[in-house]
Amino acid sequence: MPGVSVRGLSYEERRQLAVNLTRVLSLYRSILDAYIIEFFTDNLWGTLPCSWQEALDGLTPPQLATLLLEVPREGEVVRYRSVWPLTLLALKSTARALAFTRMPGFQTPSEFLENPSQSSRLTAPFRKHVRPKKQHEIRRLGELVKKLSDVTACTQVVDVGSGQGHLSRFMSLGLGLKVKSIEGDQRLVGRAQHLDRELLQTLEKGDQRNPQGVQASPRRSPHHVVRWVDATALCEELLLPLETSPRGGARLLLTGLHACGDLSVALLRHFSCPEVAALALVGCCYMKLSDPGGYPLSRWVAALPGSQLSYRLREGACHALEEYAERLQDEAPGLRTHCYRAALETAIRGARPELRRPGVQGIPRAHEIKIEQYVRRGLQRVGLDPQLPLDAAALGAQQAQENRVVAFFSLTLLLAPLVETLILLDRLLYIQEQGFHAELLPIFSPELSPRNLVLVATKQPLGQAFSLLETEDG
Known part of the structure; x- marks a missing residue:
């Protein structure tokens, strides 16, 4: 479905869109x-x-x-x-007219044309134990994080709410990024570590069969941490670097794939910390946002009449x-x-x-x-x-x-996307009110992954570099 592209809106136009949305939702x-x-x-x-x-x-x-x-x-x-x-x-x-467009630069993910259950853009070891929807998500978000990390000179990625570690594993063992993986459930962390070892063994066997293809630097599994991240307080563990950078302080990139409820809010609030240089966030489960506290975040939306969103409205915004x-x-x-x-x-x-x-x-x-x-x-x-x-x-x-x-x-x-648009717009304005830069990109196929808008934030303007993040599915 067509809609509004965030990239084409100035800061004032984003604020006016928030005004229009609250009026329509009230109606x-x-x-x-x-x-x-x-x-x-x-x-x-x-x-x-x-x-x-x-x-x-x-x-x-x-x-x-x-x-x-x-x-x-x-x-x-x-x-x-x-x-x-x-x-x-x-x-x-x-x-x-008022909803953010959810259509990415491709109609059907080409990675599934040959086999609807196996992404052709992921090698077999990274597909194991991963459903097609998740294959699509970890590849698309992982590759975006890699590009964003390169253009912002980040030294480490922090995957918050990492679950079984599928995204962390792809970013570290597939894309060569240094990744800290934070998850509050000990059982999921144990499962992630088991899958790490299993994948490493598979990759090492592949190296033995094909010595010419062995990469020069040793592979690094994600560093897993068991920790609940609170939306109301800063998490020191989240901000600690895995190792000291020889060029000075760490530059962290925070990411979360479908960070549920207040976990998205926690990532947004940690973005203001000096150690954090970039953010790539895909939120979900808006009905689990604290009320008050989780929404609204921006001063602008909080001051608008009719900006309040009941549990029912936020729950409806999660429908596909x-x-x-x-x-x-x-x-x-x-x-x-x-x-x-x-x-x-x-x-x-x-x-x-x-x-x-x-x-x-x-x-x-x-x-x-x-x-x-x-x-x-x-x-x-x-x-x-x-x-x-x-x-x-x-x-x-x-x-x-x-x-x-x-x-x-x-x-x-029909109306539910307007609610999601207001929630995401509030997050964009929250970032901009702090003097930072934020965009919203449709990254996944909406048929596969309904919550498909990734909020990308940086401390410095990237200008045309944002276009590098919007690559179509090849």
Whole structure:
């Protein structure tokens, strides 16, 4: 989907975009704040303007993908079956115009053309134990970090929230960077160290088979540290160099691949430390941001009326619009689960009015059973009597509104990128308010990795060097 490119915006234009976003989000907050499981209990369909109801009612899932989300199939011609109200058309245009573009410089990652489960740009040892999505991510982010490290003369990379160490391993053993890997879970660190040893053995065997290809300098595994990084305090371990640079103090590059919630905030706050020269951050899990503290970070956004973002808005910003559009185009049977869960919520509140939006353990193959079976199993999962009397006619009437439920949820997904844009824009402005430089680049294929925008920050302006970071997938 098209959208705003950060690279084309001045500092003042970024601030004005924040103003526009808060105004638009305030205007459509009733849609964004809605929980789809309350579709029937809160009459969500009735909250839409009548003209919107007329335009959306009866649309099939593929039509919703094409007409509302504007994600048509390749070669499909977009044709409206009726004249849509200007207010709904304006919503569509606004959602597309104000959101950061998530489309990188390639359509389909060429690395998977030969084999959809193996990246052709990673050698077999680096693909082992790594799913295709993660293969794509560690290669793209790792190569960007290598370029950013070169242009900013960094001496060490610090991978924060490194998990099993796939990114750290690729950067150190694949790209030759000095990497410190910080992870708070001892079990994940133990697994990472095991995979390090396994990879080193594989690479050494390859060297023995091909002595001419042996690299001159010895390979260095990542240096793993078990440490929780707090968003509210500086972490000394994060800032300590692995070794003293002969040219003076260390120049660190901080990175995090899908740094969850406040971990992204911690990286942003550590960027102001003198030891840190650059940052490459891909965030996620916005609903886990501390409130207050995790958002807003910038003085500008904090002062804007309507800048507050509820848990529901931040959670919605993590949905995968492209993946959902594909489900709509395929008319995936699982789409009806929205309607089933909303019907279950009605039954739950009928039995216990004070019990609202309880977590329901997943019901296997829910779309293959009848709605009454689903509701009874759901009642049992929340501790209620599954044999409670149910109104079969009411359940049938609710199931008949299945496409309306999907249409309303599609509206929330249409607006969700605006929330993510405001959160990321707040981070850009936070960096710039400190006198530093920040850009935002779409780095991953959004179909593979929905959270695909990397925030790149430096202490000195890089000018045209940022173009070096935006290489297309070759």
